[in-house]
Amino acid sequence: MDLAVPEVNFTARWARGGLGGFIDDEAFDDYLRAYRAGMAQLPDCEMVDLPTTFGTVRAYRFAGPGDGPPVVLLPGRNAATPMYRTNLTSLRARRTIYGIDLLGEAGLSVQHKEIRTAADQARWLDDALAGLELPRAHLLGVSIGGWTATNCAVHHPDRIASLTLLDPVFTFARIPVKTMLASVLMYAPGVPETLRRRVLSWIAGGADIEADAESELISAGSGDFALRTPMPTLFTDAQLRSLPVPVLALIAGRSVMLDPDRASARARQLLPHGQVETWAQASHAINGEYPDEIAERAGRFWDEVDASS
Numbered sequence: 619m620d621l622a623v624p625e626v627n628f629t630a631r632w633a634r635g636g637l638g639g640f641i642d643d644e645a646f647d648d649y650l651r652a653y654r655a656g657m658a659q660l661p662d663c664e665m666v667d668l669p670t671t672f673g674t675v676r677a678y679r680f681a682g683p684g685d686g687p688p689v690v691l692l693p694g695r696n697a698a699t700p701m702y703r704t705n706l707t708s709l710r711a712r713r714t715i716y717g718i719d720l721l722g723e724a725g726l727s728v729q730h731k732e733i734r735t736a737a738d739q740a741r742w743l744d745d746a747l748a749g750l751e752l753p754r755a756h757l758l759g760v761s762i763g764g765w766t767a768t769n770c771a772v773h774h775p776d777r778i779a780s781l782t783l784l785d786p787v788f789t790f791a792r793i794p795v796k797t798m799l800a801s802v803l804m805y806a807p808g809v810p811e812t813l814r815r816r817v818l819s820w821i822a823g824g825a826d827i828e829a830d831a832e833s834e835l836i837s838a839g840s841g842d843f844a845l846r847t848p849m850p851t852l853f854t855d856a857q858l859r860s861l862p863v864p865v866l867a868l869i870a871g872r873s874v875m876l877d878p879d880r881a882s883a884r885a886r887q888l889l890p891h892g893q894v895e896t897w898a899q900a901s902h903a904i905n906g907e908y909p910d911e912i913a914e915r916a917g918r919f920w921d922e923v924d925a926s927s
Contacts, residue, residue: 619657619662619663619665621665622665622667624667624676624726624728625728626639626726627639627728628640628643628646629844630844631844633844636846637722637729637846638843638845639729639844640844646842648838648841649724649843652837652838653725653835653838656699656700656703659700660678660680661706661710662680663678663717664678664679665678665679670742670746670749671741671745672731672738672742673721673727674730675727676719676726676727676728677717677719678699679714679716680714682711682712682714682715683711683712683713686713686920686921686924687752687779687920688755688756689709689758690715690716690757690758691715691716691717691763692757692759692764693719693720693723693763694762694836696838696839696843698719698720698724700832701835701906703830703831703832705909705912708913708914709913709916712913712917713920716755721733723839723843723845723847724838724840732846733847734848736769736772737773739769739770740769740773740774741774743766743767744774747777747778748777754777756780757770757778757780758783758916759781760786761786761787761902762850764781764785765787767783768781768865771861771863775862778863779863779864779920780920782919783866783867783868784868784904785902788853789852789853789881789885790869790884790888791852796874797874821875821902858889861889861891862891864891865889865893866893867882867893867894868897869881869885869894869896869897870900870904871900872898872899872900872901873900874901882894882895
C-alpha cells in the first residue's frame with residue numbers, strides 16, 4: 619500500500635493550548651520511519667482520510683467475513699493503528715476490521731480544531747464512524763483507546779453495537795500516582811531514550827521493548843509528538859450505569875495503569891450490560907500478550923450481541 623502522508627501539525631513541546639503536533643521536522647521524520655515500518659507488517663488494507671468537526675481522521679480497512687457489523691480498533695496513547703499488528707490476523711478471521719489513528723495523538727490523523735472537552739472527543743469519533751458509513755460497529759479499544767470508545771458511547775451511542783475494553787484507563791479506576799509520575803518521563807524533553815524505554819518496559823510488564831515495531835512506534839510517538847487534548851476524567855457512576863450498549867471489559871491482573879481489583883469490582887457493580895473478566899497474568903500490554911485469546915473471547919461476545927439485537 620502506498621502510504622499517503624498528510625500535512626501534519628508542528629508545535630513546541632510545552633506550548634499551551636492549540637493543536638497537537640510533532641515538535642519539529644526531524645521528529646516527524648523519525649516518527650514516520652517507525653510508522654512506515656509498523657504498517658509494512660500489517661495485512662493488506664484500504665486507506666481513507668475522514669473529515670470530522672475537529673480534523674481529519676486516518677482509517678484503514680482490513681477486509682474480513684461479511685457477516686455482522688465490523689469492528690473498529692482504537693489504539694493506546696502514541697500508538698496508532700500499527701500497534702494492533704499481532705491482533706489483526708485473528709480478528710480479521712472473524713470480522714471486517716477498521717483501524718483508526720486517534721485524533722490529537724501521534725499518528726496520521728491531523729487535528730484542525732482545538733479539542734476542549736470529552737464531548738468534543740466523542741464528536742470526532744462519531745463523525746469518523748459516520749464517514750465510514752457504518753450504521754453500527756463494535757468498538758475495541760486498549761488503554762486510552764478504551765476510554766475513547768466508552769466516552770463515545772456515553773455521548774453518541776447510536777452507531778455503537780458494543781464495547782470491548784482492554785485494560786482501559788480512566789474508565790473504571792484512576793491511574794496510580796506512581797504511574798502518573800513515571801509517565802512524565804515519557805514526554806519530558808532531554809530524557810534519555812534508554813530511560814524512556816525502561817518506563818515502556820515497566821508498563822508492558824517487563825517486556826523487551828526493543829523487540830518489535832509496536833514498541834518502536836510508541837517510543838517515537840512519546841518523544842516526537844506534543845499532545846494538546848484535555849486530560850481524560852474518570853467516568854462517573856451515573857455515566858457507567860447509563861451506558862446503553864453491551865460491554866466486555868478485560869482487566870489485566872498485572873496492570874500498573876490501574877488497580878485491577880478496584881477496576882473490576884466497579885465495572886461489575888455499575889455496568890448494566892457488562893461482562894467483566896480479570897486476566898490474572900496479563901499486563902497493560904494485554905493485546906500483544908493474548909491476541910488469539912482476545913479474538914476468540916471478543917468474537918463470542920460480538921456474536922452474542924448480534925444475535926440478541
